[in-house]
Amino acid sequence: MRKLVIKLLKKFNPGTIKIRHHLTKKPFYLDAFLHKGFWYYGTRREKDTIHLFSKIVPDCNFVIDIGANIGYFSQYFCHLMKDSKKLIVFEPEPKNLTYLKRNINCYQSIRLIKKAVSNENGKANFYVENLSGQNNSLLSDYKVFDEVLENSGINNATKEVIEVETITIDSFMEQEYPDEKPDFIKIDIEGAELFALQGMRKTLELHSPTLMVEISENILEVVKILRDFGYILINPQKNILTDNFGNNFNVFCIHKSKHEILKKLKIRLN
Numbered sequence: 001m002r003k004l005v006i007k008l009l010k011k012f013n014p015g016t017i018k019i020r021h022h023l024t025k026k027p028f029y030l031d032a033f034l035h036k037g038f039w040y041y042g043t044r045r046e047k048d049t050i051h052l053f054s055k056i057v058p059d060c061n062f063v064i065d066i067g068a069n070i071g072y073f074s075q076y077f078c079h080l081m082k083d084s085k086k087l088i089v090f091e092p093e094p095k096n097l098t099y100l101k102r103n104i105n106c107y108q109s110i111r112l113i114k115k116a117v118s119n120e121n122g123k124a125n126f127y128v129e130n131l132s133g134q135n136n137s138l139l140s141d142y143k144v145f146d147e148v149l150e151n152s153g154i155n156n157a158t159k160e161v162i163e164v165e166t167i168t169i170d171s172f173m174e175q176e177y178p179d180e181k182p183d184f185i186k187i188d189i190e191g192a193e194l195f196a197l198q199g200m201r202k203t204l205e206l207h208s209p210t211l212m213v214e215i216s217e218n219i220l221e222v223v224k225i226l227r228d229f230g231y232i233l234i235n236p237q238k239n240i241l242t243d244n245f246g247n248n249f250n251v252f253c254i255h256k257s258k259h260e261i262l263k264k265l266k267i268r269l270n
Contacts, residue, residue, distance in 0.1 A: 016099075021072070023050065024079040029102045030070055034095075037134060038072055048236030049212070049250050050076070055265060056210055056252075057081060060183035064169070064209075065089040066117045066196055067189040069134060070096050071103035077186075078107040085109055086180075092116040092164035093128055093136050117189065118166040119198035126164040137190035138166075139217065168199030181207040191217035197225045204229045208255035215251055230256050238265055 014032050021028040022043050030038055038045070053073070057063060057080040068074045068089040077087055087110045091100050097114060104110045116126060116138060128136045135142060140161075173182070182203065187193050193213050203209070208230070215222050226233060231253040233241040241251060254261050262269070 021075055023076045026075060026079075026106060027103075028072070028075065029099050031095075031099070034130070035070055035099070035134075038070070046236070046250070052236055052238070052252055052265070053077070053212070054080060056184055056261065060085065060210075062086045062177075062180055062182045062184075063088070064182050064185045066169075066185065066187045067091065068096075068100055068112075069188075070099035073186060073188075074100070074104050074110065075107070078104070078110060081109065087111070088113060090115060090117050090167075092126055094162070095128075096136070113167070113172070115165045115167045116192070117169060117187075117196045117199065118192065119168060119195040121167050121171055122165075123163050124166045126162050128160045128162055130160070135190050138192040138195065139190070142191045143217070169196065170200055170202040173203055182209045184210045184212075186212045188212075188214040190214075194218040194222050194225075197222060201225075201229075208257060210255070210258065210261060211253040213251050213253060215249060226253050232256055232262070232267065232269065234265075234267060238267060240267065240269075 016029060017032045019028050019030065020026070022045070028038075053076065057077050060081065062085065063077050063081065065074050065077060065087065068091040071089070074087065074089045081087065087107075089100070089104065089110060090113045091097055092115055101112065104112065116124065118124060118138060124138055125140070126136065126138060127140055127142065169185070187196050189196060193215055194217065197204075197213075211226075211231070213222065213226075223233065232255070234252050234254065235241055236250055236252070254265070254267065256269075
């Protein structure tokens with residue numbers, strides 16, 4: 001039934017629609033087929049992750065959203081921050097940018113950077129899929145997209161290769177905000193999370209921002225970097241993660257020095 005509905009929606013796609021954001025209650029624009037996950041799941045969408053956002057973000061003055069997509073969480077972060085602080089959002093893909101700009105233009109505190117965050121400054125191939133808009137990646141062989149494609153029942157989904165500008169968080173901070181520090185960074189970039197972390201080593205060392213990283217590739221390497229910098233890893237249910245990692249999951253990373261956050265989330269260290 002799910003595969004049939006997806007096929008029908010693709011065939012009879014009404015295009016751009018406006019819904020009410022489930023969390024901010026503000027207008028939210030999306031493509032009815034391409035961004036179907038946002039309206040289909042509604043308040044069921046990543047409930048535990050959203051709950052932790054609501055505990056962490058209101059206390060932050062400077063947030064970075066890496067992989068903003070069409071701005072679902074960007075809008076929510078501004079809502080939690082009361083639109084009076086600083087939010088930097090990174091998104092390189094042109095079609096998502098069309099919707100992202102509409103969905104964040106009601107907030108004065110958002111700065112949009114149309115680049116992909118990686119481990120070097122320059123240009124790179126970016127692989128754009130036409131099935132969900134959520135599995136665009138710097139990786140040519142991103143495995144999660146293959147899984148999503150198989151479960152969709154769509155046989156003619158394709159990838160387009162475009163060239164995007166890339167930037168590291170370390171260079172961005174040094175050039176744009178040398179006297180400031182990010183409090184929270186969300187990283188959801190479809191398998192390129194290792195690149196992003198490699199490009200923010202100085203930021204992690206100097207400021208130890210709290211992180212939320214969707215890990216779907218290079219799990220052991222990603223976890224090693226985080227632990228080497230002194231981070232405690234928890235899942236959205238607030239369980240401390242040891243060595244039993246699955247695939248494609250959100251992990252919150254709180255530095256061991258952040259006693260107030262750990263106490264607020266009731267994370268007890270052994």
